[in-house]
Amino acid sequence: MKLTTDYSFILASESPRRKELFSRLAIPFDVQPAKIEEVAEGKLTPEDMAISIAYKKTVPIVESNPNAIVIGADTIVYLEEEVLGKPASKEQAKEYLLKLSGRTHHVVTGVSIQGAGTSISFAETTLVTFYELTEEQIDAYVATGDSMDKAGAYGIQTMGGLFVQIIEGDYNNVVGLPISRLFQTLLTLEVLTFEKELSK
Numbered sequence: 001m002k003l004t005t006d007y008s009f010i011l012a013s014e015s016p017r018r019k020e021l022f023s024r025l026a027i028p029f030d031v032q033p034a035k036i037e038e039v040a041e042g043k044l045t046p047e048d049m050a051i052s053i054a055y056k057k058t059v060p061i062v063e064s065n066p067n068a069i070v071i072g073a074d075t076i077v078y079l080e081e082e083v084l085g086k087p088a089s090k091e092q093a094k095e096y097l098l099k100l101s102g103r104t105h106h107v108v109t110g111v112s113i114q115g116a117g118t119s120i121s122f123a124e125t126t127l128v129t130f131y132e133l134t135e136e137q138i139d140a141y142v143a144t145g146d147s148m149d150k151a152g153a154y155g156i157q158t159m160g161g162l163f164v165q166i167i168e169g170d171y172n173n174v175v176g177l178p179i180s181r182l183f184q185t186l187l188t189l190e191v192l193t194f195e196k197e198l199s200k
């Protein structure tokens with residue numbers, strides 16, 4: 001499967017995981033992290049909050065690259081009504097993991113596609129259930145430092161995945177980018193097409 005596009009794409013992210021996932025489309029793209037304050041105004045649902053922050057990440061990049069299609073994303077973990085962002089300290093990482101232990105939480109990634117005549121956003125949700133964790137397990141994981149740059153204080157793709165009992169939905173969405181839904185959306189927008197291959 002080979003995809004082609006007439007557009008230039010910019011991923012508005014400093015996350016190496018998003019870059020890796022986006023590169024699965026095998027089209028050329030640039031990366032330009034948007035340095036914004038990750039706050040959403042007003043009382044929003046977690047889905048709208050993730051979309052709002054994802055959109056904000058695209059704005060400065062669209063302004064300086066008016067012909068490009070800019071993609072921003074934001075991942076939020078929430079447990080019932082509480083949003084668990086990136087932990088501010090190892091103590092907070094432990095606190096988050098104690099809360100997640102033995103329970104089901106939502107991981108929402110908002111994606112915003114802006115510029116070159118496109119403007120569309122969506123939020124994808126995955127449900128993740130953790131095993132009951134012991135304090136010893138949590139301390140040992142937090143000590144690795146892996147929690148610190150990740151929403152909810154764990155990485156499903158790293159040792160944090162050892163805590164996961166059930167996942168319902170898109171795994172890549174938990175890692176930070178629902179690439180299959182993004183692929184389907186870009187096809188629908190007709191900004192990506194399949195290269196016609198001559199049959200032999």
Ligand SMILES: Cc1cn([C@H]2C[C@H](O)[C@@H](COP(=O)(O)OP(=O)(O)OP(=O)(O)O)O2)c(=O)[nH]c1=O
Pocket residue numbers: 012013014015017018033034038057073074075076077086107149150151152154155156157160174175176
């Ligand atoms: C739950 C979970 C989150 N994460 C990551 C995804 C996101 O990179 C991060 C949440 O922070 P985000 O603010 O969504 O993203 P970021 O700051 O890493 O990158 P940028 O804003 O430049 O795009 O947590 C994992 O890697 N694995 C997981 O299992």
